[in-house]
Amino acid sequence: MVTSLRSFEQECSSAKDANYQVDRCIDEMTEAIDKHDVDKLCTMWESWNARVFHSLDAEGIKQAQNYEASAYRLFLVQCVQRKNIAKCNEFFRRMSSLTLNNPQWTDWFSFPYNHHAKDTEPFRKYFDKTWIEIYYVSLHNFLSTSLATVSPSVIGTIVEGIARDPLAGDHVDFDEDLIDDFAVIAQCSAPVKRGHSKPSLRNLLKSLTSSKKPSGSTD
């Protein structure tokens, strides 16, 4: 009981920073590659595709597909380098849905049996250490930007909808006119302005920090 509470607290504190999460995801992924764990790797990507990348735009989807393909290819490279052809075959079996009829993968069926793969064109870059480094940094960034744009879950929006004060206005009122001229600012009587604006800003800061319900007297 105590330990579970502690671990829960620990997780909470680490979960606070989204960054950690992304790092942990990539940790897991690299671990799966190192340990030749086809299943884990594929499941990870499947769940990312299903839960994170599902709300990306067309360009993002293409990027995600590229990162995914690269991850599998890095896995294959790792297997071949460790002379674990069985795992390669296991991968192709497991991921037939991805590779079947897919023009991007046609070259790769022969990869495990190609002894000069390191110097042949479509494979070469996956052996390059800097490329791999950059890949992981980019993947990290990609995951973190995607997580930022992921759309809230259904239950989340429902809860939020309940939590929101029904009396408070809908988000921002777009009927407000846009202004782009500082000259109008002075028009609201110059001498009064300074004494007036300061406290109101301070009030606002206070209300932001102490999360008291905002009064309607901010003008």
Added chain:
Amino acid sequence: MIEEDFEWNESKLHLLSNILPKWANDHPQNHLRIGKIQLEAAIKWLKNDSDDIELAEEFERLLNISFDPLMDYEEHQRVKEESLTPKKTSLNWISNWKNIAEKLSISYIDTTSNLVEFRQIRILPNVAPVLLIAHTTHDNVIVIYGKQRNPKEEIDLQTVLRHSYSNIPDGSLQTVHFMTKNLLDLYSQLFSRQIAPEFKTKYIRCLPSLWLQYDIFGSILDKIEKTNRLELLEVSLDEATANWVKRKWDNYQYLCYLNKITGRVRGEVNNHPIFPWVCDFTSENSGFRPLNRTKYRLCKGDDQLREMFSREPSHHVPELLSDIGYMVYRARVEPKENLCRHVRRKWVPEEYPSTMSRMYQWSPDECIPEFYDDPSIFKSRHPDMSDLRFPEFVSSPNEFIEWHRKMLENEEVSINLHRWIDLVFGFYLSVEDSKNALNLHLCFVEKHRRGLRTNGMVQLFYRPHPSRIPLNYNPKLDSYHLQMESFGYGMNVGMNVEKEEENETDENSHFQIFQKIKKVRRLRHKIYFSSMISLMEVMAQIVLAPHLAGRFDDPDHIRQCIRLYTYRIPVNYRKLFDFLLNPKQDFPDCDEFAFFVSIRLNIPTTISSFSEEFAKCVSLHLLRKMDVIPPFSSRSQLILLKEVESLKKSICLCNHMELCVVAAFQQLLEDEEASIQSVHRLMPVITRSLSQSALEDLINPMIELIQCETSVKLLDRRFLMHVSICYGTRTFLDLFLPPIVEACASMNCDRSVVAKESIMWLAKRYGPVISAKFISSNLLRIMASCYEGFELSGLEKEPKSVFGTVLQGDETCSRIESLLSEIVLTYSVTFITVQFLPFCVDLIEQFHKRPSIQLEPGLVSVFRIVELSIRSMSDHQLMNYLEEFIIQKVIYRVLTILLDISFQFSSIRVRNIIICKVCQLLYSITQKIGTENTRIYASQPFKLIFSTFSEIYETNEELRINIRKRSEENTLFEVPLWMVEDVVDKFAKEWGVPFLSSFCDDPAFLIPFVSNTSSLSPTASISMAHSPPSSFTAYSLGNMSSGNRLFSLSASSPINSVSSLGGLSLCDSGSLSAVWCARVSAAVCGVDNYRFDHLSLCNFTGHQERIRKLAAISNENSFVSASSDKTVKLWSIKPELDEIGCQWTYQNHTRSVHDVTILADNSIASTDGVLHVWDPFRTTLLAQMEWDSKEGNGGNIMRIENVDRHILSAICSFHSTVKLFDSRVGGWTCELKVSPGPGLTRALTVRDNGNKMAVALSNGTLAILDARNGKINALAQTNSTHTVSVNWLTDSRLLVCDADECGMFLETNPRAHIVRKLQDPVNAAFLTENSLVTLQNGSMLRVYRNGGELQIETKIRPDELPGTPTAILPLPLNCSYLIGSSHGAIRLMC
């Protein structure tokens, strides 16, 4: 879901019931006229051979019993037995329809029993609305939909899917989500009404916004009259290919088939079937055309194709069968209007090729099937066009067709046809493979197309097409069959149906028992069940559209595609489609189906909430467009308001579905009734929510709308303000301003008045320099357009008197005139001297060089400009410009042109009018300057006039005036007599004859004219008294009224002239300082902008310490400054003041402010280590962010930079990452790693909406990444470890500024290398459109252009700016620079 109730009037229904029987009996087309409106209608007759059982099923789908998930044992048994014996039902035709109408609340007419039932319309957003169901006899049914459907607005889903490469491009998962959500909504909308149709793509229509609508009666109507028209498509593509290869089908049949499944339909101009040309018709056996190249390539040659590829958008072939080609081929049978519309507006029958061989030579297009099967194409229907001639070796069209068809089936063609198929339907269409084959079609690369694609190429084969088996083929000699089989062609796929293995081993297994129960349950709900399955099939077809190869609604084919192309299906959808592959799985109950699917697919909540909001918009739009409410009625306006309101909400929510709202918005823009309302109301929200590219798509329709005569409301300044903020000042001035200026010259009074107000507001808003460059220069030009046609006001056609000639354009022109004079009064007379008068002189000079009709109205406008200039200048200024400019270069010059017959005018009338106008001008000048000055400075034109007059006319003894005989060479224009009389009379009255005669070489000439007039002396003496020559200097306001009499005569709105008169007293007030005037004149004269004159325009005082950063709003009249004195100040540039205090100070910072920037909605972000985002206009703090939530170890946020309209990037002193801040979220959204190695961030810069971000690190690494998704594109090593800033120069070139070392240009492509080092370390730099402005050590200002060329190099002296310059901000539109110094001073310099 959303429903809109309203009444559509009952009388219309009765009207319909009266006309229906006649319509049904006559010739039922698919539309029906009622008044002005065309309604879409379908009529079907119940025949004896109709399949009763199928119909009954369809009725059951529409008239379902309520769904009940529970069932008791009896029911269970009943269903079980029923399933064994197929039930026979009798069809209750009429009552069934009646029930349906009742259930769906559709009005119902049965003329057989005189039943007319009126019902309110209910609109289901995803169901095509139906107005009425009717019977005129016992065995028919008429379904009337709303208005005749617009083929552009409602597109067949099949067509959309066929061209999915452009409509739903690969990877646009959000679009798929959106369409799926639509389908699910459709399902629930129908389910809640107990309708469970079998969904088919052919009954679904798609709006341009990709909104789907289902035609619920489509399937039953089709079933009533069984049509066998789809016979050909019953064959699958593989089978057809095999048939052709094995010579079961001939070439013609196979080509027909291919055309059909690519959706090509005979008679559709842009989508007509394509056949190959096979020979050139010169002789019977002239050989065959090569089939391995398109006709286009054969015609144009490879070089031209490569040349086209090098241009944007790069492609080889625009289209294979153009509308022009189609029309020319069918020239003999198409109506004349069609030919003129598509080929050439002018009807020249001889232009159309007259023989087949000419046709072949002329055309870059492929052939059409008519030439293989339709002899009637030769016979001309036009009396003036000869028949198309067939080659000589055949004797009749029939014979030609027969011969030509034989050619098509020739062995030579047969063995090469597969190559042509590769090019037209096959794998050479794919973007990668087409490049080598010079076969990249425009339709695959075209971007930013309006609306959905409905025509273009469709790729059917993804591998090279197999060739045909040779005629005398011996299978034993060849391995050909093997090859065929290995590609999978000709294999019968559907044969190996899995055998149902009914291994009922254990009857008592509880598992088995339960399985059986489930089976019965499913049987009972089999209608719902098949409805669910069909819905999933539609989804699968959307996902797999490119692989369907034109074969829709075929369950087996869909399943096969799912198996074969799994990799194209997004993960979530794969799981769903498993149900299709394996229907034995446990299905969700039908009432939970929609929810189940949306959860399983994980459709993002953003999409579903958007689609819910958008549904409202669509249904309101439907309601408005159904033609059940009269357009422009108050009711329709009300609905429109609601529609716009819901579109507004949708725009706020749109996220990735921008395409959808943009399509809806464009639809509104084109709608006469809605356009202005909607654009006016939606502008603010568009500004805030849409992305740059979506905004650009909207520019053209918006400008078109502004150009409309009726769009007065859009010229209002509130709207224009939003547009200018939205698109930025540069675009606004370039694209939107010209139509507004044009609107000032509009004949529509309201429009021109509103435009005038707005232009004045814009002139004040943008300041003198921009006004001169963009506004007044255009106003001068547009003035001429007022006088086009030289229409006189009143009823007169010809001018009658010189001083009473008033043109229709005068009133409009006076508005422009008053605008110009108002600009002059607001700013400075410099406008007149450097812009107006030179413009006039220039125009006259142009006319002198080359008289043209276009310039004639310009002459009249010149007189107006001169007149207004005279009024607006002070006496002193006037005297400076009077003689040389006004008298010599304008009036005298014009008179010489006018009075010389060798200069051509369009008509004598126009020449007369212009002479009248110039005389009017001359008169008003003399009024202003007085007689004495006229004699001294302005005598020349008078001398010219009078000498001309005297040369043309002579007086005989009886004081009769006659035309004098002149020599041939004399080119004087014969000025009409009334004109001469008028002019002499007028001036004689003013000045008296004696004074007037001093202008005359031959004073005697005047006498007859003068004596014709009565009492001349009194008036003359009065005017003499008014303008004594000596009083010139004192001559001002008092006499103005008389001097302006003429003006108030001609300008019919006296208020204007008074207001400009009032300005006269402020004559030389033009409130600008001399320096500003110099700026204006430099701007007007087009002196190149790359200069620095060390002039200080304005002084901004208030900061105490070093200025760190300056940032301006794009309109360049307001800017912010960040300083070490812990404040951010807001400033407004006011040209009339030399010294300006700040408008407002932001004081919430506690440390010195490092950086400041302005966001797209004009809120401001500033950092003193902590990021503050605040709204300057409402003085509210929007967000306050520290780098790290944990107190203490956060570090200072040093630099912030805009990524796109909403996102801000920031770097921090102790970290090696970049954080992104989204103003819509109001907080950090993510953190980007920049490089694998260690190193702290020092500086960053972003370009192209975040496409390229460069970050400099303390270890000398420079990382270039995509700021939107963090993809690292390059890492470069530099030696600079104390980088203070980086700036993009071009796509691949950077300026890297180091604290201690000289700045350098770094080229990043392909490998990073230093291109050039600058002389000094750079302190501040700013890139405008194409010039880089830098402040370098030693107070040096250096400006580089075109990525390196030094343009300006100068030292800013301490007496110009106290302290050393530390921050610079160029204002490119104003050609000036804001420079901040270490002492807190800011100067606007140029």
